[in-house]
Amino acid sequence: MFPRPIEKSAPWVGIAYKVFLPIALILWLLPLIGIAITSVRPASDLASGNYFGMPSGFAFVENYSSVFKNSNIGWYILNSFRVTIPTVIGAVALSCLTGYALAVYKFKSNLFVFFLFVAGNFVPFQILAIPVRDLTLKMGLYDTMTGLVLFHVAFQTGFCTLFMRNFMKALPFALIESARVEGVNEFKIFWHIVLPLVRPAMAALAVLIFTFIWNDYFWATVMAQSADVRPVTAGMNELKGQYKVAWELISAAAIVAALPPVAMFFLMQKHFIAGLTLGATKG
Amino acid sequence: MATVTLKNAKKQFGAVEIIKGIDLSVADGEFCVFVGPSGCGKSTLLRMIAGLEDFTSGSLQIGGKEMAKVESADRGVAMVFQSYALYPHMTVKQNIGFGLKMTGHSLADIEGRTKRAADMLQLEPLLDRKPSQLSGGQRQRVAIGRAIVRNPEVFLFDEPLSNLDAALRVQMRIQIGKLHHDLKATMIYVTHDQVEAMTMADKIVVLHAGRIEQVGSPLELYHRPNNMFVAGFIGSPKMNFVNVEAGTGSSLKLPGGGTVKIDGMKAKLSGKLTLGIRPEHVELAKKTADANVSTVVRAAEYLGSETMFYVTLPDGTEAAVKADGLAKTQVGDTLLLHFPPKACHVFDPDGKTLHNGDLSK
Amino acid sequence: MAQTGVQPKPRGFWKTHQKTLAPWLFLAPGIAMFLLYVIFPIFESIWISFYQWDGLGPKTWVGLQNYRDLFADDSFYTSLKNNLIWLVLYLLAIPMGLTVALFLNQTVTGIRLYKSLFFFPFVISQVVVGLIFTWFYAPDFGLLPKLLQALTGSGKDFAVLADERYATLGVIAAGLWPQTAYCMILYLTGLNNINPEQVEAARMDNAKGLSMLWHIILPQLRPATFIAFVVTVIGALRSFDLISVMTLGGPYGSTRVLSYFMFEQALSEYGTAMGYGAAIAVVLFAIMLVFITIFIVRMLSQERNS
Ligand SMILES: Nc1ncnc2c1ncn2[C@@H]1O[C@H](COP(=O)(O)OP(=O)(O)OP(=O)(O)O)[C@@H](O)[C@H]1O
Numbered sequence: 001m002f003p004r005p006i007e008k009s010a011p012w013v014g015i016a017y018k019v020f021l022p023i024a025l026i027l028w029l030l031p032l033i034g035i036a037i038t039s040v041r042p043a044s045d046l047a048s049g050n051y052f053g054m055p056s057g058f059a060f061v062e063n064y065s066s067v068f069k070n071s072n073i074g075w076y077i078l079n080s081f082r083v084t085i086p087t088v089i090g091a092v093a094l095s096c097l098t099g100y101a102l103a104v105y106k107f108k109s110n111l112f113v114f115f116l117f118v119a120g121n122f123v124p125f126q127i128l129a130i131p132v133r134d135l136t137l138k139m140g141l142y143d144t145m146t147g148l149v150l151f152h153v154a155f156q157t158g159f160c161t162l163f164m165r166n167f168m169k170a171l172p173f174a175l176i177e178s179a180r181v182e183g184v185n186e187f188k189i190f191w192h193i194v195l196p197l198v199r200p201a202m203a204a205l206a207v208l209i210f211t212f213i214w215n216d217y218f219w220a221t222v223m224a225q226s227a228d229v230r231p232v233t234a235g236m237n238e239l240k241g242q243y244k245v246a247w248e249l250i251s252a253a254a255i256v257a258a259l260p261p262v263a264m265f266f267l268m269q270k271h272f273i274a275g276l277t278l279g280a281t282k283g
Numbered sequence: 284m285a286t287v288t289l290k291n292a293k294k295q296f297g298a299v300e301i302i303k304g305i306d307l308s309v310a311d312g313e314f315c316v317f318v319g320p321s322g323c324g325k326s327t328l329l330r331m332i333a334g335l336e337d338f339t340s341g342s343l344q345i346g347g348k349e350m351a352k353v354e355s356a357d358r359g360v361a362m363v364f365q366s367y368a369l370y371p372h373m374t375v376k377q378n379i380g381f382g383l384k385m386t387g388h389s390l391a392d393i394e395g396r397t398k399r400a401a402d403m404l405q406l407e408p409l410l411d412r413k414p415s416q417l418s419g420g421q422r423q424r425v426a427i428g429r430a431i432v433r434n435p436e437v438f439l440f441d442e443p444l445s446n447l448d449a450a451l452r453v454q455m456r457i458q459i460g461k462l463h464h465d466l467k468a469t470m471i472y473v474t475h476d477q478v479e480a481m482t483m484a485d486k487i488v489v490l491h492a493g494r495i496e497q498v499g500s501p502l503e504l505y506h507r508p509n510n511m512f513v514a515g516f517i518g519s520p521k522m523n524f525v526n527v528e529a530g531t532g533s534s535l536k537l538p539g540g541g542t543v544k545i546d547g548m549k550a551k552l553s554g555k556l557t558l559g560i561r562p563e564h565v566e567l568a569k570k571t572a573d574a575n576v577s578t579v580v581r582a583a584e585y586l587g588s589e590t591m592f593y594v595t596l597p598d599g600t601e602a603a604v605k606a607d608g609l610a611k612t613q614v615g616d617t618l619l620l621h622f623p624p625k626a627c628h629v630f631d632p633d634g635k636t637l638h639n640g641d642l643s644k
Numbered sequence: 645m646a647q648t649g650v651q652p653k654p655r656g657f658w659k660t661h662q663k664t665l666a667p668w669l670f671l672a673p674g675i676a677m678f679l680l681y682v683i684f685p686i687f688e689s690i691w692i693s694f695y696q697w698d699g700l701g702p703k704t705w706v707g708l709q710n711y712r713d714l715f716a717d718d719s720f721y722t723s724l725k726n727n728l729i730w731l732v733l734y735l736l737a738i739p740m741g742l743t744v745a746l747f748l749n750q751t752v753t754g755i756r757l758y759k760s761l762f763f764f765p766f767v768i769s770q771v772v773v774g775l776i777f778t779w780f781y782a783p784d785f786g787l788l789p790k791l792l793q794a795l796t797g798s799g800k801d802f803a804v805l806a807d808e809r810y811a812t813l814g815v816i817a818a819g820l821w822p823q824t825a826y827c828m829i830l831y832l833t834g835l836n837n838i839n840p841e842q843v844e845a846a847r848m849d850n851a852k853g854l855s856m857l858w859h860i861i862l863p864q865l866r867p868a869t870f871i872a873f874v875v876t877v878i879g880a881l882r883s884f885d886l887i888s889v890m891t892l893g894g895p896y897g898s899t900r901v902l903s904y905f906m907f908e909q910a911l912s913e914y915g916t917a918m919g920y921g922a923a924i925a926v927v928l929f930a931i932m933l934v935f936i937t938i939f940i941v942r943m944l945s946q947e948r949n950s
Pocket residue numbers: 296301319320321322323324325326327328475
């Protein structure tokens with residue numbers, strides 16, 4: 001292990017490390033902790049200039065219920081789910097198919113197609129925005145959930161294909177050959193052998209895409225206008241204008257908006273990190 | 284009837300030719316073993332027969348039918364992979380029945396065949412386990428079971444025992460032998476292991492760099508190798524090769540001035556040649572008069588049942604000698620060797636055999 | 645022919661061509677979507693950049709005029725300069741992430757939770773990060789001015805985001821927070837996969853501290869470094885959310901980057917200069933293409949070697 005394990009050092013090093021660790025963490029998360037504390041401060045604290053002292057009361061219920069009552073945030077969160085969940089399903093499904101094709105079959109343009117997906121995944125959003133918005137308008141899907149979801153599915157297929165293909169490529173190829181010798185057709189091999197074996201990859205992709213899409217702001221702004229479609233990221237920015245200096249409410253809303261991906265991360269941590277660190281260990 | 288016949292089979296990967304024209308015929312019910320050094324194309328050839336690799340040119344017939352355009356599933360072959368290739372998410376029973384189920388066999392049929400295979404391989408107690416809950420030998424048996432249920436005419440094995448420990452290997456070897464006897468199917472078997480090849484095969488095919496060096500029964504290859512490659516490859520420990528010079532008549536001049544006279548030599552000898560003699564055929568001489576060559580012991584392994592001496596000849600050639608377990612010679616001592624003429628093989632400078640000493644006569 | 649033994653069974657088209665057709669059937673839906681929404685739009689944007697277009701009415705061909713206008717536009721140079729600053733400073737996330745990862749690569753109790761909490765900033769949306777930092781920087785009551793006040797006795801009304809000199813740096817600092825977390829997790833995974841015996845062997849060879857890091861550890865972390873580089877460069881050039889939330893490109897357009905500038909011109913409520921916006925996007929794309937090419941070439945050579 002590098003660096004040298006702390007247990008092998010002098011005892012005071014270990015103690016110093018254990019003392020410093022929480023301090024470092026608090027410093028690291030200071031902005032977040034500040035927001036969290038602010039979100040439970042009574043409005044009177046802010047009015048009287050008590051931004052950092054002990055909160056004079058615990059206004060969790062007041063602030064959070066006020067955010068839900070006086071803004072559309074509940075609705076925006078629902079919208080976020082309505083965009084995110086179909087996108088996750090669509091992108092994971094499509095990439096299982098494309099990943100399988102690219103991992104299992106040898107054909108001339110295999111690498112070309114693969115790198116088309118990889119490269120497309122890196123392009124700046126701005127080069128896509130005008131034509132995509134135009135296309136969506138022409139399909140009559142502008143400012144609809146469907147329009148937003150279709151784009152997200154298509155774009156995320158790039159990353160998901162990269163991920164799935166590499167995962168499937170690491171499966172023992174003999175499993176597929178063995179099934180072929182037994183006369184199992186290609187679709188049944190995909191369905192009965194490969195799909196059950198890539199479940200961990202599907203889980204990893206699902207949590208990642210969930211987070212990516214939930215946190216998307218650019219497309220939420222470009223492709224959605226009405227409150228019926230607006231996801232919570234775009235909604236947050238609007239709230240910031242609405243509340244101006246009512247930071248206890250803005251903070252509460254920010255915490256609410258951040259919660260679902262955070263929950264996702266803590267529930268599916270292993271998969272999440274496996275997904276993010278794809279390729280960080282070999283090569 | 285399932286003979287397997289290859290005619291001028293070739294395979295290229297990109298520009299590299301891996302299989303360089305193989306002609307081979309495996310008779311119905313024969314147990315044929317492919318051996319050869321790593322990378323010589325054994326697996327590739329087997330996979331070509333299985334239909335997992337296309338032919339670049341040449342033809343393959345199984346049971347007299349041309350197979351070039353036939354899908355592997357329709358060739359009547361079953362393959363057992365080195366890694367077993369068991370589906371990790373299925374139970375043993377599902378693994379065995381999967382191929383049948385996918386190709387539309389009735390449930391009753393699948394049950395019956397699974398039962399029969401399970402009986403043959405003592406798998407009943409394992410049927411509901413997943414592969415991860417099995418030992419290596421058990422996995423191997425499941426993989427074989429999966430091949431059996433398809434009632435193939437030809438079994439293909441690619442180093443099926445290489446992941447097992449020595450004791451299990453012996454056990455599985457016997458089991459596969461028994462299976463061959465019971466099923467009377469044609470089997471083609473790739474291995475690295477000398478002992479597997481010698482004990483299991485009706486016919487051994489020695490491959491080297493994409494070509495066949497020799498085909499024959501195990502004892503034929505052992506006693507009458509066609510060339511130095513086969514002579515060196517078959518038999519363990521390896522045959523010793525000694526540089527010699529042709530003397531008068533059918534005698535050969537050994538390093539250090541000794542000679543050996545080869546009986547029944549038909550070819551005319553001249554110039555520099557190579558003499559081959561297996562370690563187990565070299566004898567220890569008591570007196571200088573009986574010895575062909577005097578050597579110095581570099582290393583010795585006392586195994587109890589036998590003793591291996593690694594010696595250096597006067598010209599620096601290394602050789603191995605298998606002596607009985609009571610031999611007392613030590614490292615650094617001189618060892619006098621006698622080469623029985625009947626055990627000597629002679630090779631020309633190109634490595635082709637000029638003479639095979641035949642102990643069996 | 646007909647008399648000579650068994651006729652081969654007639655085999656269906658599907659059966660004969662299954663292996664050649666199957667991959668394309670699997671690819672079809674994904675490729676169709678990807679072409680429609682990603683690949684074609686790239687070319688369409690390039691094409692639009694030669695037109696003057698308000699997004700609704702007819703398009704007028706103007707050739708390279710949009711580009712000429714762009715290269716004469718001060719805002720363009722401000723954006724370009726800011727993109728460069730982003731790129732350079734964002735790369736600090738890599739050594740910072742490595743430092744944090746080395747700090748956390750221990751086995752004391754509870755370290756798993758610490759690692760997760762350090763990673764936390766990456767999980768939350770950039771919009772929220774932007775809000776958090778806006779609050780953190782806010783003059784009078786923000787945490788930073790308070791800290792400055794406490795440490796130096798002045799700076800209580802120091803407004804980072806309203807100051808042309810510091811605004812971009814302030815936004816980048818906000819971006820570095822989650823990005824460092826991302827690099828950290830990449831390096832933690834990389835460190836986790838280093839063969840401990842190799843480290844022990846190096847220790848026997850008397851490699852210590854920095855020399856060990858440099859000669860033994862970093863070479864083995866190269867895949868992680870490569871991925872960290874890729875995601876950081878992409879992240880830097882894609883920077884949009886933070887600017888939009890924290891400064892709206894201001895003050896006086898001083899925090900614009902190409903992506904935000906393009907948004908202002910073509911996509912925002914008042915932006916109707918589609919051709920001009922497309923031209924900005926094309927320039928951004930061209931810059932990105934340099935990096936994409938580097939990534940692809942390297943991934944391709946890995947692919948060939950494996
Ligand atoms: N798909 C492939 N593409 C390119 N070259 C290949 C491919 N498969 C095998 N080869 C090459 O063909 C040669 C023969 O390989 P093969 O696997 O048949 O050897 P082998 O005799 O089975 O060796 P081993 O005993 O190590 O299993 C090797 O040099 C290998 O690198």
